[in-house]
Amino acid sequence: MAVQLQNQVKALRARYGLTQEQLGARVGVTRQTIASIEKGNYVPSLLLGLQICEVFQLPAEKVFQLEKGVAEQ
């Protein structure tokens, strides 16, 4: 059993009308990093995660959620 981190970054970014490039610039990372986070290929550090939450002005649990019980591939 594994725990995965789900996130709402893509939906929130669309709601706020931000491109990946713009969000990346706001939190100091590249566009590719934002794309990887949205696809779930990269788990951001706590610092980056909180910076993203700050951009959306939402608490962390609204942006990132733990998904338990995912079978290991």
Next chain:
Amino acid sequence: MKRLWFSFAMSLSTICAFGMAMIPLVELTRGLALLINENRSAYSVTLHFAWFVPILFLGIVEAIDHLWNRRKKHLAYWIYPLITPAKDERERSITASAAHAAFIALWVGAPICAGLLCFYPLFIHVLPVYPILIALLIPLVQVIVYYLKIRKIYL
């Protein structure tokens, strides 16, 4: 991504060109060995300048590129043309993982190359540069492993 492929191509070319530049030097030391071992009074070796042309050409290209890019960001001269992307935490993490994979490749590759060197006596007359080819296999494998790993940054 373009920078990655340029750097990869330059790294492979540098290894190949360095190997080519070693060929006349091996011939030179072979001649010297004959002089010492067979007590000859003189010997002659013809050094073909053509073997040095690729490394000189690459040296010029790399010097221009290095000086050009140094204005934009501080690139370490000694690791040129390798690149170590570290713009953000994900790039740093992938670069670290690529460096780790390249080290593992060295760990596996070096003993294999040492084993391959045991066959040198079989090739000593046919392929005098055999030890150089084997030695250059190590950075070749490392460069390939490193770039295959860091290309994930741009995917």
